[in-house]
Amino acid sequence: MKYPLIVRRAMLLATSCALLQHGGFVLAAQSGEAAPLVGTRPAMNTLTPQPVAAALRSAASGTPAAAGDAQGNVAELMQMIHDAKLSELRTTYNGSYGASLFFYPQEMTYYVALFQDKHFWRVIKSADIGRAEAVYAGFVQQTAQLADVEIRRTQLQAQKAYIEDIIALSEDRAKRLQADLDVARTQQAKVNDYQRQTQGEAVALHAEKEKAQAQLRQVQGEVMQLQRQTEFGLPTLK
Numbered sequence: 001m002k003y004p005l006i007v008r009r010a011m012l013l014a015t016s017c018a019l020l021q022h023g024g025f026v027l028a029a030q031s032g033e034a035a036p037l038v039g040t041r042p043a044m045n046t047l048t049p050q051p052v053a054a055a056l057r058s059a060a061s062g063t064p065a066a067a068g069d070a071q072g073n074v075a076e077l078m079q080m081i082h083d084a085k086l087s088e089l090r091t092t093y094n095g096s097y098g099a100s101l102f103f104y105p106q107e108m109t110y111y112v113a114l115f116q117d118k119h120f121w122r123v124i125k126s127a128d129i130g131r132a133e134a135v136y137a138g139f140v141q142q143t144a145q146l147a148d149v150e151i152r153r154t155q156l157q158a159q160k161a162y163i164e165d166i167i168a169l170s171e172d173r174a175k176r177l178q179a180d181l182d183v184a185r186t187q188q189a190k191v192n193d194y195q196r197q198t199q200g201e202a203v204a205l206h207a208e209k210e211k212a213q214a215q216l217r218q219v220q221g222e223v224m225q226l227q228r229q230t231e232f233g234l235p236t237l238k
Contacts (some may be wrong), residue, residue: 095147
């Protein structure tokens with residue numbers, strides 16, 4: 001069934017709004033850049049329009065989007081930031097997500113922006129400070145929710161790196177202990193061999209000593225006998 005053009009555009013816009021709610025996740029999947037560290041704050045003048053949002057707006061309007069083209073509040077905010085016409089009242093970062101509240105004094109107008117990494121995601125314009133503050137608070141809460149998994153990933157990366165460092169230190173310690181144990185075993189084997197050799201020599205020396213002592217007693221006996229024979233018949237001294 002074919003729908004009138006206005007109905008098709010309305011359906012496309014509804015789909016676009018739903019997709020914009022998840023634009024940050026689509027961007028993260030499509031971006032070839034490395035994810036920023038938690039808490040990294042990009043300069044405001046480096047922020048760009050969210051590519052997914054720009055493509056959806058172009059599809060809804062039925063006209064192709066030129067490279068870098070942005071429409072509506074996003075383009076207006078970018079231009080005003082570039083021209084330094086705004087005062088940055090508040091900015092909150094959670095991971096790579098951020099929310100900012102800007103003020104345009106010349107028209108007493110407020111701009112509330114939601115962005116991820118260096119890409120604007122949503123921009124709300126209002127002349128009512130109460131509504132602007134409420135929208136900003138909502139955006140801040142949204143950044144906290146969106147950044148949970150990112151912050152958790154950063155913590156897990158740090159824990160993994162810490163555990164790997166501990167493993168490396170433990171392995172190095174184990175290698176050192178093994179080296180010491182190998183040295184001790186080698187030296188113990190040498191000591192055992194030396195003890196056996198020394199013990200054998202001691203036994204041999206003891207036997208030789210006993211033999212020498214027996215020989216000494218024999219010689220001493222012979223000397224005494226010869227001495228008596230030599231002195232036989234001689235008067236003894238009184």
